[in-house]
Amino acid sequence: MNPTFFAPDWCGLAWTDFVRLPMQKTTTRTIPNGAGVYRVRVVGRNELAYIGQTGRNLNERLRGLGSGLYASDMPYNDPHTAAPKLWSYRDGEGFEFEASATESTLPKNDRMGLECWLVWRYRQEKCRSTLCNFGRLHPRYITSRNRTTGQRGRKLNPDEPDNTGGTSVAPLARQGTAESRDWMGLAWSAPLTLDKINAKSVPRGPGVYRLSNGTHGIIYIGQSLNLSSRLRTHADTDWSGLTAFAFASMPESYTETQLLEVENDLIAGYFEEFRAAPLFQFGATTPAEPASDETASG
Structure with a gap:
């Protein structure tokens, strides 16, 4: 049975068909040009590699994500934090990737909340996280830093320990209300x-x-x-x-x-x-920390 997270109506949203990354001229029109969320799956495997969002242009975002997948060097961590992580699995395991997207008119704070919700729904079904959210990458690689540092990631030497943030913890289950003790x-x-x-x-x-x-x-x-x-x-x-x-x-x-x-x-x-994120979670008015395009899931 196919997993629900590949379905065109997953979580009640209208997803596009999956297209191979990097996108070709014949497939690029499949992905819309508005803001929204997207999912990246591993070709031939029943799992998602990444779930993300953008407030600008989904088509542009996914073209950028796919552009460095087959480069000889690991991409930098910017402008797309998922790029070096996906590259590590392409280089280390030969994985290939496909992407699907859906537009969203939610404001930034709530759109980023939607991304967290989709990651959670995936975690509930798969009982673990996607391969490359939360900063994870292939355990035998270290990730690139931002372009200004000039520091690209690489494969670890045989004598270096695995790079891991620990195994995925079990997904939380819905219980109580947001201010209850349980x-x-x-x-x-x-x-x-x-x-x-x-x-x-x-x-x-x-x-x-x-x-x-x-x-x-x-x-x-x-x-x-x-x-x-x-x-x-x-x-x-x-x-x-x-x-x-x-x-x-x-x-x-x-x-x-x-x-x-x-x-x-x-x-x-x-x-x-x-059906919204907490008031100060991600928005430009957040007093706790500067506004960011990254969610908890990266």
Whole structure:
């Protein structure tokens, strides 16, 4: 049976046919020119390699993604963070890729929430993440940095250990509501006012957190290898009103990549409940950090 994540109506969206990357003149018209989300699959395998979004031009984005796949050197991390990751599997395993897209009129913050939701839905069906979201790439490669550094990725030497962010953690299941103590099956703390005194009382280990206020409910979801430190930093930020936080600790063994998976699933759970991302999650008005085109899933 074919997986649902290849279907033309996956998750209730109208997806284009899959086209081979890099796109040819005969196939480029298949991909629309508007903003939206896209999925990249491995030819001949029942899995997706990457799920992404763009606010500019899907056709241009996928042409750019495919342009460096067969280059002799690994592409830089910009302008497309997935390019070096896909290249690593093409070079290391001989994988070939196809892409499909769907347009979206959602504003940036919510479109990026939609991407997180699609990644979560894939994780639920496949019981693991895509090959190249969350910064993952072939375990025998290291990734390129941005073009300005001049540092390209490469294959690891035989005596170098695998480059891995750890195996995919199990996807979270929908449970409770966004501000409940059992939301998404995690054990959340009681909410506390966001200030440095309360943040200092939080464990220093890995975990996830949610910020909220009385007007908008949950306004931001995050993760950190050091919860106390991250929340102390947030306590210095003006969140436009009295803000509370709650947290859920994760196992000490969790890597940053695994925490990003949990964060993604929480954003997705919020999106499923409200059909929007938290107010300050990705938008240009986010007080917590600069606006970015990257989601938790990369």
